[in-house]
Amino acid sequence: xxxxxxxxxxxxxxxxxxxxxxxxxxxxxxxxxxxxxxxxxxxxxxxxxxxxxxxxxxxxxxxxxxxxxxxxxxxxxxxxxxxxxxxxxxxxx
Amino acid sequence: xxxxxxxxxxxxxxxxxxxxxxxxxxxxxxxxxxxxxxxxxxxxxxxxxxxxxxxxxxxxxxxxxxxxxxxxxxxxxxxxxxxxxxxxxxxxxxxxxxxxxxxxxxxxxxxxxxxxxxxxxxxxxxxxxxxxxxxxxxxxxxxxxxxxxxxxxxxxxxxxxxxxxxxxxxxxxxxxxxxxxxxxxxxxxxxxxxxxxxxxxxxxxxxxxxxxxxxxxxxxxxxxxxxxxxxxxxxxxxxxxxxxxxxxxxxxxxxxxxxxxxxxxxxxxxxxx
Numbered sequence: 001x002x003x004x005x006x007x008x009x010x011x012x013x014x015x016x017x018x019x020x021x022x023x024x025x026x027x028x029x030x031x032x033x034x035x036x037x038x039x040x041x042x043x044x045x046x047x048x049x050x051x052x053x054x055x056x057x058x059x060x061x062x063x064x065x066x067x068x069x070x071x072x073x074x075x076x077x078x079x080x081x082x083x084x085x086x087x088x089x090x091x092x093x
Numbered sequence: 094x095x096x097x098x099x100x101x102x103x104x105x106x107x108x109x110x111x112x113x114x115x116x117x118x119x120x121x122x123x124x125x126x127x128x129x130x131x132x133x134x135x136x137x138x139x140x141x142x143x144x145x146x147x148x149x150x151x152x153x154x155x156x157x158x159x160x161x162x163x164x165x166x167x168x169x170x171x172x173x174x175x176x177x178x179x180x181x182x183x184x185x186x187x188x189x190x191x192x193x194x195x196x197x198x199x200x201x202x203x204x205x206x207x208x209x210x211x212x213x214x215x216x217x218x219x220x221x222x223x224x225x226x227x228x229x230x231x232x233x234x235x236x237x238x239x240x241x242x243x244x245x246x247x248x249x250x251x252x253x254x255x256x257x258x259x260x261x262x263x264x265x266x267x268x269x270x271x272x273x274x275x276x277x278x279x280x281x282x283x284x285x286x287x288x289x290x291x292x293x294x295x296x297x298x299x300x301x302x303x304x305x306x307x308x309x310x311x312x313x314x315x316x317x318x319x320x321x322x323x324x325x326x327x328x329x330x331x332x333x334x335x336x337x338x339x340x341x342x343x344x345x346x347x348x349x350x351x352x353x354x355x356x357x358x359x360x361x362x363x364x365x366x
Contacts, residue, residue: 004156011155056242057284057324059151075288082286
C-alpha cells in the first residue's frame with residue numbers, strides 16, 4: 001500500500017541540495033513529514049525490504065541514492081528480498 | 094496539411110548518460126552505433142516536429158496529480174533536471190500550435206489528456222535526443238504517458254492513442270512534417286526485488302509481434318507478460334502508441350541488445366509508414 005508521506009519525502013529529495021541536506025542531518029528532514037512510527041524505524045535502519053512495499057520502486061531507488069547507499073548495496077538488498085520471496089514460495093509449495 | 098513522416102523507438106536507460114565513461118568500450122560502441130543509425134533515419138525524414146512519448150520519472154508529476162496522458166503545449170520546455178544530463182540543452186523548443194491542435198483533437202474524439210504549458214523533459218525524453226546527435230533538433234511536442242505508477246493506460250487504449258495521433262497529424266492545416274519517437278523499454282526492472290533482470294525471451298517475442306504488426310497478438314502478449322517482465326517494461330506502452338500511429342504495419346528493428354551494464358534490454362526501431 002502506497003505511503004503518501006514517505007513517497008512525498010522521497011520525491012522532495014530530488015530538489016537540488018536536498019540530498020546533501022538529508023545526508024548531513026536526516027532527523028531534521030524527517031521531522032518535516034508526518035511519517036508513521038513503522039516507516040521511521042525502517043528509514044533509520046536503511047531497511048529496504050520494509051520500505052519497498054510502501055513506495056513506488058523508482059522513488060525507492062532514488063531515495064536510497066539520495067541517502068548515500070551505493071547502487072551495488074541497494075541491488076544486493078533487493079536481491080535478498082527476492083531470495084526471501086522465493087524461499088517462502090518454496091515453503092508453501 | 095501536415096505529413097506523418099516517420100515513427101521510431103528507442104530505449105533510454107539513464108545509465109547510458111550517468112555512467113557513460115564507466116561503460117565498457119564495446120558497450121559504448123554499440124550504443125553509439127545504434128543511436129547514430131536511429132538519428133540518421135530520423136534526420137532523413139526532415140521532420141519539423143517530433144511527437145515524443147515517454148514516461149515522466151517523477152519529474153513533473155507526483156501522487157498529488159498524476160496524469161495518464163499529458164500533452165506538453167509549451168512553446169519551450171525545460172531541459173532535463175538530472176545532474177547527469179546537465180550538458181544537454183537547458184531549453185528545448187516546442188510547437189504550441191501543433192500541440193494545442195493535438196489536445197483539441199483528442200478532446201473532440203472523447204480522449205481526456207491533461208495539458209501542461211511548462212514541462213521539464215527528463216532523461217526519458219532527452220537521452221535519445223542527446224545520443225542521436227541530430228544535426229537539427231525538430232520542435233518537440235512531448236506526450237507524457239504514465240508508465241510508472243498504476244493504474245496505467247491499457248494496451249488497447251494505447252493503440253487508440255496511436256491512431257488518434259495519426260489523425261491529428263493528418264488534420265493539422267499547416268504544411269509541416271511530423272515524426273513520432275517512442276522512448277523507453279524494452280524489459281527492465283528498477284527498484285524491485287528483481288532489479289537488473291532483463292527478460293530477453295519477452296523482449297524478442299515483443300519485437301517479433303511488432304515486426305509482424307497484427308494488433309491482437311501484440312495486445313495478448315503484452316497483457317499476459319509485460320507486468321512480469323519488470324516495472325520498467327511498462328514503457329513498451331509508448332512503442333504500442335507509435336505502432337498504431339504507423340497503422341500497425343510492422344517495424345524494422347535496428348538493433349536489440351541485452352545490456353545488464355545499463356539494466357535494460359535495449360531496442361531501437363523504425364516503423365513502416
